[in-house]
Amino acid sequence: MSMQSQDIIRRSATSSLTPPPQVRDHKLEVAKLIDVTVCIGCKGCQVACSEWNDIRDEVGHNHGIYDNPVDLTAKSWTVMRFAEHQDEGGRLQWLIRKDGCMHCADPGCLKSCPAPGAIIQYANGVVDFQSEHCIGCGYCVTGCPFNVPRINKDDHKAYKCSLCSDRLAIGQEPSCVKTCPTGAIQFGTKEDMKLVADDRVKDLKERGFANAGLYDPQGVGGTHVMYVLHHADRPELYSGLPANPAISPLVSIWKGVTKPLATLALAGVALGSLFHYVTKGPNEVSREIEEEIEAEDKEAAK
């Protein structure tokens, strides 16, 4: 499971003073570019994901909508979300977004995880769960600004898209990219994907989508899964894609200042108590009062 990739730039519950092996930290950042405007909603990516990663979700129920399964699960790392949108001209648009882990540059899951090494970030930007170290607390779910990780009810461990880190390691693209029949999902260096996106956005603007744009939210330091959207000004239209995702301030307080402050305060109380005892001495019952009691006893005995 633990590949000796030696390009791990971040490791959960580990101080930057004791970094993980990262001698190969020169690697280029990669990105998956999902062009929502070209997606036909075939769900080939869902099938490819399930096949390559060899996971079989329960066959669910028809909920009366195209989304199937209706949500990400521990065994469905990507799902297509279908949203109907009526544009200004009254025309129907079907906004189909392939949902899954965004592989944030500043991952809220990794920040929240209390288990050393259960979540790692590679130099190429992939955020990967190391399931054998996962303790099942669900803090990654609490920390994620995109509501992606899911706890598996069978083994109580968290799962999500790995961006096919195993395929990437041997120079292949993620399986969803490989399978996409319309080329809506592309993969390459992040820089290249931005160039591809630029062309697509330019094209869309020429075709009347004035607000077309790239979704690479800076609130989480940018992501390694990016979208080309026709309505980049309103990402919420795409089944609630957050407009300005960021690690919640509550999570930042919890996993930020609270940790060193509380640890120092507790150390202060412990040392303060010790030195109080050493400098002030114990609070003994005074000899005077003991003698008073003894005198009373003698008095009573008479």
Next chain:
Amino acid sequence: MIRDPKDLKRYNASERANHWLIGISFILLALSGLAFFHPAFFPLTQFFGGPVWARILHPYIGVVMALAFLIIFFRFKHLNKMTPADKEWLAKAKNMVDGNDHDMPEQGKYNGGQKVMFWALAVCMLLMTVSGLLIWRAWFGFDITLVRLGAVVHAAAGAVMIGLIMVHVYAAIWVKGTIRAMWYGTVTRAWAKQHHRGWYRQVTGK
């Protein structure tokens, strides 16, 4: 060793057992909780059979502590009502800490500091219980904002509570003759007369 039959009974067996149930669960909770709170304490999970066991057991131990605390809360609540003498004691607490307790006002079964401790721990316990339920994913699935709030409150209140208990334990070590009350329930008359003269008068009729 036969103790002085004239020693004063401070806690009965049931109260002592109740206190120890809280004490044991607190220690287990603090060790496992610190492990999840800060990576520096993560090795403490080994006391529980590894990190996964620590994660599984922690909330159940929390339920035990919350229930045991609730019982002791109602047992001792009436003894912890703040009085003007307590406020005076608190105003002079610095002298006490400096080691000079000669001019401290007369105190009942509990002094002002102990009463502040009682209420502070009660508030922490309430916060810990509510926030703990919010983040207990094995059984509950609350709204994400509530879970995040729960996580911060649980961490902060937990740290405060551990600090308070450290003070509580240290005070018992510092004031000689106190710890026996927790073990077998009695204190000497001299101890009571010095530290809790009001209570001493009440139980001895002097």
